[in-house]
Amino acid sequence: MTTTTQAQDEFLRQADPYRRELTAHCYRMLGSIHDAEDLVQETYLRAWRSYHTFEGRSSLRSWLYRIATNVCLTALEGRGRRPLPSGLGTASADPEAPLTERPEVPWLEPAPDAMTGASHADPAQIVTSRESVRLALIAALQHLPPRQRAVLILRDVLKWRAAEVAELLDVSTAAVNSMLQRARAQLATVAPAEDEVAEPATRHQRDLLRRYVEAFERYDVKAIVSLFTADAVWEMPPFPTWYQGPDDIGRLISAQCPAQRPGDLRLLPVEANGRPAFAMYLRQDGVYHAFAINVVTLTSAGVKHGTMFFDRSLFPLFGMPDTLPLAA
Template sequence: MTALDTEATFAQLVEPLRGELTAHCYRMMGSVHDAEDLVQETYLRAWRAFHGFEQRSSVRTWMYRIATNTCLTALEGRSRRPMPTGLGQPASDPNGALDNRPEVGWLEPLPDAVVWGKPTDDPADQVVSRESVRLAFVAALQHLTPLQRAVLILRDVLAWPAAQVAEALDVSVAAANSALQRARAHVETMVPEEDQLVDDHARELLDGYVAAFEHYDVDRIVELLTADATWEMPPYAGWYEGASAIGTLIRNNCPAQRAGDMRLVATAANGQPAFGMYMRDLDGVHRAFQLQVVSLRDGQVSHVAAFFDVSLFDAFGLPREFPADHS
């Protein structure tokens, strides 16, 4: 086999795995940018080792093993990527000052298009389940040690047997099982109940949510939230609990003053509804302001993560200025 044939065979085997490996590295790292870089590193390592791959395991298993260890190496000496709710502090006063912490490496949302390419009508056709990349689940993973994170993902997301996990991570089966037990106990306390499917009723709710913002109708926004809804917005360290408190937060801090100041463009992140929000500037142009990832429960909005890092608009393929064809 020539070098070109080998390269073509390698690409044919591993290229279909890119989306799911990106999801895997994202769960480990909490950053879509880091995940894409580490998938590239995984492919480089796999290519260098391809001549010695004897197919004792499937290509998928082999690639996941390389990806996991690539992530573990990258995590050495790194801090976890939190969300504000994971900092261990109580809910903030919506009448208080905002605490901006740009120096923190915050958790990032994952564009659905990076994993699935395009929406699919049948969840059974998806190699990566939407539940496995939910923002709350990935946020919970960030509280685990790197080893616990890897073991939980390999066992509970990918359904690998304990012996296979132990071999991949070069630990004993007992150590892998112990890490899994501790990881499960921690994650179970941190992941809230959410509606998993976006049906016609949920779409109607989301349409109303968009309309409430675009009309700057704070009372209506509050009505659409669950009584115990939470709102957080990296890089601000505070988080807010309760529909009324969230309404107060918006009234006190949102730059919008009237209907039309905010425009929202629908997208999807972490298998959830998401919106790029644009705020009207002094020159009348609507510019990228925040990216919201929305969780639903029992027909209302239960959680909003509003990310103020406008570079995320690039990752989601959203323009920095409100597109004219949405006017």
């Protein structure tokens, strides 16, 4: 075995355990799980090329985060933020008005828990991971300038010391503290804390999700509406409009959903952004076709937020097929 091969094997053995958390880090920075995958690959390529210079003055984990953060900052140069429709500053829309797609907008994407580490076995880490990748937070982070975004993630999520962040960004500790203060203030205006967000672990929450699935699969709009809270929000990128309140959500489904009768929709559970989610399929031409990834936020009162991501390229990332047979 050559020395180069030995070094490569040694690098991969030590670095591979950090792949999921680095994916989560790049996802927080970019708001795109596709981009995050690409940038983690770039991080590992750069790290491998310069591994011979790694002297161990910091941990390998910290070194990889430094590379990943710089890769992300470079990627963000000249880019705008990735929004959700509800973050565009528009009012809730008329649910019966025509829908117009905006595919040119780089919309925020959901992230499978399996790719970001939010589904691993340590209960304490699960809570931290889930909260740090929830959709509302990722959407809010997109409002911050890239360097402020990096500072807030490194300090408040990863718990780096201000001096470590200052060294990474080549600025003073005072500058880091100033950026962190501004980032926290901005975040508070665009991402208010989610009150009473429930994990789907109790019998009540599991029953709520079961009824949610059954209502959609029966195409029972009245039953669907009954599951939403009074202030529930529904949005559907790449459509730039959003809707608030059970009545408007019900009108939207009745007027715009291509499903027409029971059995037209099939929902299979997945996990995204630390929240329950479903891979939704639509019956067409004798099979179920990939339709949307639906991420839901639950409270003790019901479904508070639903986001439909009409991007079929997400299905493979969730381990879901493009089609299902009708008998599946």
